[in-house]
Amino acid sequence: MKILVVNGANLHLLGIREPEIYGTSSYADLVSLLRADAAENGDTVSFFQSNHEGELADRIAQAYFDGTEGIVINPGAFTHTSVALRDAIASVGIPTVEVHISDVSAREDFRQVSFLRGVCVGTVSGRGFDGYLDAIRLLKGTDRERS
Numbered sequence: 001m002k003i004l005v006v007n008g009a010n011l012h013l014l015g016i017r018e019p020e021i022y023g024t025s026s027y028a029d030l031v032s033l034l035r036a037d038a039a040e041n042g043d044t045v046s047f048f049q050s051n052h053e054g055e056l057a058d059r060i061a062q063a064y065f066d067g068t069e070g071i072v073i074n075p076g077a078f079t080h081t082s083v084a085l086r087d088a089i090a091s092v093g094i095p096t097v098e099v100h101i102s103d104v105s106a107r108e109d110f111r112q113v114s115f116l117r118g119v120c121v122g123t124v125s126g127r128g129f130d131g132y133l134d135a136i137r138l139l140k141g142t143d144r145e146r147s
Helices: 027-041 053-065 076-080 083-092 130-139
Strands: 002-007 044-049 070-074 096-100 122-125
Touching: 002 027, 002 053, 002 130, 027 044, 027 130, 053 070, 053 083, 070 083, 070 130, 096 130, 122 130
Parallel strands: 002 044, 002 070, 070 096, 096 122
Antiparallel strands: none
């Protein structure tokens, strides 16, 4: 399966940013984990991270044209604000799973709202980096939604 992993605002700071919430592993560690999993399972995985909403929307749109079969997205703070990302996901029609490293349901009230959830095939939350692996399994139909 050809999978695109999209990470939004501040996720390039993993390992530095609030380690008590997001852990001490880096963004490079996440990429390595997912590349190893893809190699083991015969998948192709590509990565895109940006702090800019429009760049994220552009990359999701590009996925329609490059044969992407599934998207895993951790939109970061854009989860709670971005109609543009919601519309991009809805527009391309590529199965997408929303993932969050922390358990957003146990955090601040504003984090309870996801503009993207309604256009995603599932959401995985509070599983750390394993949540990305769960999201890939969900895309491949080998796991069920976790939240």
